[in-house]
Amino acid sequence: MSNEAALDQNKESINIAIAGFGTVGSAVFNLLQDMSEEIERRLGESIRVVAVGARRSYPGVDFSGVQLERDVTKLALIPEVDIVLELMGGTDTAKELIIAAIANGKHVVTANKALLAEMGEEIFAAARQAGVVVAFEAAVAGGIPFIKALREGLAANRIDWLAGIINGTGNFILTEMLTGQRAFDEVLSEAQALGYAEADPTFDVEGIDAAHKLTLMAAIAFGIPLQYEKLTIEGISEVSLADIDYAEQLGFKIKHLGIAKRHENSVELRVHPTLIPKSSLLASVDGVMNAVMVQAHAVGPTLYYGAGAGGMATASAVVADVMDVVRQINLPKGSISAPLGYERVSASLPVMSKEEFLCAYYLRLSVADNTGALAKIATILSEAGIGIEAILQKETAGDHTPLVILTHLIEEASVKKAISVISQLPDVKAPIQMLRVDYLDKA
C-alpha cells in the first residue's frame, strides 16, 4: 500500500493510540479487533489502532500497521491520532502523556483513577481549554457504566447520597472471610496468588483505591471539586473474622463502602468497612463484583452492579468511552461537555470532618467475665447520650467475654470519647473495635 493509500484509509477511520500494553491495554487492543465490524455497524465509522506505546515488546502479538513506541509520550505527537488511550497507570508519565495529548488537540480516554483523583483538576482544565474530551468510565466501578449513569442518566436529580462497593479485591477478601471462615491474612495471600490482589496490596486493602474512585464519584454527584485529600479513609485490614461473624448474627454484612452524602451545607465523604443490613441489595454483592446504590431526589434509589475489575471488563468501559468520543468528535470545540458533568463547579459545600459524622456504630469489646462490666459500660454510654440498639454477649473465651454493642445514630466525636473512657475500665481487656453501621435508607 502506498503512503497516500494508507493515509486515505486512516482518514476514513478514527485513529487511536494505546499507551500501555498490560492487562487492560492488551484487552482493549483485542476487543477493538474482535468487535471491529460491530463497532463500525454501531458508529458508521471504523476505529483503527495506529500506534501502541509500551516499554517492552510483545512478540506474540500481530502489530502490523501499528506504529510502536518505547517512549509513550511520543504518542501525543502522531498527527493522524485522534484519541490517546492512557492505560499505563501510575501518575508521572501518565500525566505527562495526557497533558501532551491534550496540548496537541487529541481526545483522551483513561482508566487512571489515582491520577484523576489527585491531579484531575489540572487535567480537566487543560482539556476544557483545548476543547477535547477526557473520558474515564473505566476509572470507577470497572465495566459498570456508572460514570455515564451518574453524570448523564441521573442529571436531573439532586443526589442525596451514594454508597458503593467499589474495590473488587476488598470485596473478594471480605466475602471469602465470611464464606470460608478464614482470617484476613490467609485470604489476602490467596487473593494475591489468584491475581486479584497486588504484591503490595496497600491501595486495595487500606481503602486508597476506593477513595480515588469516591473522589471522582462525589465530584460528579454534587458538582464539587476533586478533593481526595479531604476524604476519611479506612481499609479492611483491621476487620477480623469475629467482626464478620458477630455482624452476621446481628443481621448485617460487613462491606467496604465508599459513601458520599450531601447535607444542606456540607458533604460527607468516607471510605471504610461498614455494617449494612443483610436484606439490602448491596449485601448480596459478593466476590470481586462491584455495585453502587444512589439515592436521588426524583428517581429514588437506583443500583448499578457488575464487574469492577479485570482486563476485559475494563476494556468494555474504555472502548465505550472511545465510542462516546467518536459521537462527539464533530461538535464545535466549545460545545464539549464538562468531564465531571458540571459547567460550573460549586465551592460552597465543605467536606465534613470525621468527628462530625452522624452514624450508628458497632463496638466490639473484650471484658473480664464480670457482670459488673456491662453495667459500667452502659452507664458511660448513657451519660454520653449514646443510645443502644442491640447488645450481643458471647460465651466466655478463656478469661474474656466478647461483648458487641450497636449504638443509635450519634456523632463520631461522642463515640470516640466514650470509647476512650470505656477503655480505661479495668474490666476491659483489649483495644475496642469500632465500625460504622449504615442502614442505607433515605435518612
Added chain:
Amino acid sequence: MSNEAALDQNKESINIAIAGFGTVGSAVFNLLQDMSEEIERRLGESIRVVAVGARRSYPGVDFSGVQLERDVTKLALIPEVDIVLELMGGTDTAKELIIAAIANGKHVVTANKALLAEMGEEIFAAARQAGVVVAFEAAVAGGIPFIKALREGLAANRIDWLAGIINGTGNFILTEMLTGQRAFDEVLSEAQALGYAEADPTFDVEGIDAAHKLTLMAAIAFGIPLQYEKLTIEGISEVSLADIDYAEQLGFKIKHLGIAKRHENSVELRVHPTLIPKSSLLASVDGVMNAVMVQAHAVGPTLYYGAGAGGMATASAVVADVMDVVRQINLPKGSISAPLGYERVSASLPVMSKEEFLCAYYLRLSVADNTGALAKIATILSEAGIGIEAILQKETAGDHTPLVILTHLIEEASVKKAISVISQLPDVKAPIQMLRVDYLDKA
C-alpha cells in the same frame, strides 16, 4: 417585557414544549422548575418551558410565560421551540405530533413505549432524515438510565442475553401474592385502588407493556429491527398463588420477565412469568421496582435497578434526555447518533418461534390420588426425552393430589406434546399449568 426582549431571553435558553400534562407531564414541568439552577450549572445553558399542550386547563398551575395549546400538534409549529416532549401516551395524536415536530426540525423526547415499539421504525427514519434526536430513556425501565447503559455504556460488547423485570405493576402483584398469600384478583383490585394498575389492566397483566419495552431493548442490544409483532407474550393473569408457593418451596421466585437472547443465527424474544433462583439478584427485586440483568461478552453480567414507573421517576429520565439533547444540539445534523444505537441495522437474525425455545419447565398437575399416575407421567416424559430435575408431590386435597415437576432443558414443542399426552390420562384432573424456568446463568 417587549417582544424583542422575550425573544432575546428565549434565544439564550433551550426552549421546550410539553405535550400532555398528566402525571408525567406535570412532574417534568415541576422538576424543570425545581432544578432549573442546578441544570444550568450542569449544562451552562438554561432550559425554559415555553409551551404546554393539554386538552384541559390546570387552574392551580402557574403557567406565566408559557403558551398554552389545546391542540397539542400546534406545538410542533412554534418557531422558538427546540425540543418537543411527547408525554401524552396513546398512538394517534402522539405520532402525529412527533412526525410534525421532526418535520419542523425539532428534537423529540418521548416516554411512549407503545408508539415506539409499534411505529418506531417510521419515526426514527424520519428523525434520521431530518437530523434530529428522538430520545426515549423514559420508555423503558422508568427512571433507570438503562437505555443509555445498553446503547452507550455496553456498546463494546456482544450482548448474549438480557432479562428484566420491566413492568412495575406486574411485579407489585406477584410480590403481594407471595408476601400476603393472596390470590391474583384480590391483589389486582388493591393495585388498582392504589393507582399502581390502570382501570383496564390488560397492558400490564397480559405482558403487553413489557413486550413494548423488550422490543426496544432487543433492537438496541442486537442491532435488529423493532419487531413487536414477533414476540412471544404471556402475562401473569394465569399465575396462581399455588404456583408461587410451590416455586418458593423448590428454591425459586416467579417474576414476570422480558427476556432477549442472541443465538448464532436467531434471537429469542419473550415475555412471560418465569421461575428464577431465589439467590439471583433479580429475585430480590420486589414491589413496583424494576431491574434488568444483561450478560455481555466483555464485561460479563451487569444489573440496573430502580423505579420503573411513577411521575417523578419518569420525569427524571425525561429531563435527562432533554439534557442529552442539549449536549448534542450543536452537532452537525449528519452527526446525530442513531436512536437505537446502530447506524446499520441487521436483518440477518430471525426471531425464534415459541416451539423452538430451549427452556426448563415447571409443570403443575392435579392427579387422582393414585400411585400409578406418577409412573405413567414419568414414562411419558421419559419417552419424550424430557429429563426431570425435581418433583414435588403435595398432600392430597379432596380427591386430588397436586404434583409439580421441574424438567431439564428441552424444546418447548416437546413439552407441549408431552403435556397434551399427559392431559389425556384419566388420572389427570385439571388443565396442566406450564411455566418456564430460567437459571439466569451464562448458558
